[in-house]
Structures are given as C-alpha cells and as structure tokens.
Amino acid sequence: MAQNEDERPGDPFLRQMLGYSPKEARAAGLCIVCKKSVNPKTDFKDELSIREYGITAHCQSCQDKVFGAEEPQNSSTVFSTILDGDDN
Numbered sequence: 001m002a003q004n005e006d007e008r009p010g011d012p013f014l015r016q017m018l019g020y021s022p023k024e025a026r027a028a029g030l031c032i033v034c035k036k037s038v039n040p041k042t043d044f045k046d047e048l049s050i051r052e053y054g055i056t057a058h059c060q061s062c063q064d065k066v067f068g069a070e071e072p073q074n075s076s077t078v079f080s081t082i083l084d085g086d087d088n
C-alpha cells in the first residue's frame with residue numbers, strides 16, 4: 001500500500017470532482033478546472049500565478065476567476081460582512 005506522499009489531503013476529493021489531482025493535472029500539462037493545456041513558461045502573467053499553478057493546477061484564466069482579477073481585496077470585505085451579520 002504505497003501512499004503517494006506528494007498528495008495533499010484534498011487531492012482525492014479534487015480527483016473525484018475534477019478528474020485529476022493537481023499533481024496529475026500538472027504532470028499532464030493541463031488546467032485542473034477547464035482541462036486546457038497549460039504551458040507554465042508562457043501562460044502565466046507573473047511569478048505568483050506560476051507558483052499558484054504549482055499548488056492548485058489552475059490556469060491563468062481560472063485563477064483570475066477564482067481569485068477575482070479586478071479587486072483582490074474584496075474577500076476581506078465579504079468576511080467582515082459575514083462576521084457583522086448577527087448584530088440584532
């Protein structure tokens with residue numbers, strides 16, 4: 001029973017949902033979400049996005065969708081809205 005040590009805890013779940021674990025998607029040169037082929041050397045706009053592909057195997061456009069290309073700060077606003085929610 002050789003467990004794959006490179007797997008993260010969420011990988012079996014991702015594989016079931018998306019058909020790949022991030023590692024498998026990267027090995028195949030694909031985006032785990034849209035299944036488009038990805039060239040890490042040319043398809044990313046900056047170092048951070050390349051690193052993100054190294055973790056989540058999202059292509060640039062899927063990263064933009066997930067993280068919100070326009071206003072990255074929005075997530076903290078969402079969180080404080082949730083936290084302020086039960087004042088009554």
Ligand SMILES: [Zn+2]
Nearest residue numbers: 031034059062
């Ligand atoms: Zn994608």
